Amino acid sequence: MSDATGVALSTTQLSELPSFSFHRNPVLVVENFWSTEERRFFREAMNQAQWKSLSSLPNVRDDFPDSGDWAKAEIGPAQGQRFLSRLQLPCIQDYIESFPNITGRHLGFSYYSYRAGDCLLTHDDTDQGHPMAGRQAPLRRIALVTYFHEEWRSDWGGELIIYAKRPGHTSEKPDLIPTHCIEPRPGSLVMFTVPRFHRVCRVDPTAGPHRRLSIAGWFMTEHGEAL
Numbered sequence: 001m002s003d004a005t006g007v008a009l010s011t012t013q014l015s016e017l018p019s020f021s022f023h024r025n026p027v028l029v030v031e032n033f034w035s036t037e038e039r040r041f042f043r044e045a046m047n048q049a050q051w052k053s054l055s056s057l058p059n060v061r062d063d064f065p066d067s068g069d070w071a072k073a074e075i076g077p078a079q080g081q082r083f084l085s086r087l088q089l090p091c092i093q094d095y096i097e098s099f100p101n102i103t104g105r106h107l108g109f110s111y112y113s114y115r116a117g118d119c120l121l122t123h124d125d126t127d128q129g130h131p132m133a134g135r136q137a138p139l140r141r142i143a144l145v146t147y148f149h150e151e152w153r154s155d156w157g158g159e160l161i162i163y164a165k166r167p168g169h170t171s172e173k174p175d176l177i178p179t180h181c182i183e184p185r186p187g188s189l190v191m192f193t194v195p196r197f198h199r200v201c202r203v204d205p206t207a208g209p210h211r212r213l214s215i216a217g218w219f220m221t222e223h224g225e226a227l
Helices: 014-020 035-046 057-062 077-085 091-095
Strands: 027-030 051-053 071-075 102-114 120-123 139-147 160-163 176-182 189-193 198-200 211-221
Touching: 027 176, 035 051, 035 077, 035 102, 035 211, 071 139, 091 211, 160 189
Parallel strands: none
Antiparallel strands: 027 189, 051 071, 071 102, 102 211, 120 198, 139 189, 139 211, 160 176, 160 198
């Protein structure tokens, strides 16, 4: 796992999570967050899930053209409860509660499966989705992706690239500098504050039948008035 200059990235150890703060570091990478048994639990659930391909999701497909045909599925209640029970982390609550005038707190996570040829184009997660019951859509605050495949090799691609805006660049399509290149290692957890430009590299044909299996989504806040 390295940054754009080839320097090894600093990862946070499980024992260090209680003291981590998104106010000090906007990107969190934790290796081996999930045990082998936990990864197996979620993979078995994924095998039973009802998947929808990108080609059958017209709104998403229009936002991410030329991204292959990755698939998405909903997480069941039992799996969602187990997932969230592991994410009771002080850094999440502290960051979410630092925003003013919160009227509600929301989250949304799904299963994702990428095969050879699939990718996700560069975006910053500021597409906030649809209003709820006539209210303003919640604002995405922390993005999360975590990996549950059994095996992943460096030749297979699928890295998560995170960017920063190049200083002084002010165009509508900002010039970006890669700051993180994160391999989808089994059991790893990645979170970062929103907005933040990022993309998923295309999965290479050398992956064969292997799938890049993840849970991804956001922690969000709802506000009575636009901030």
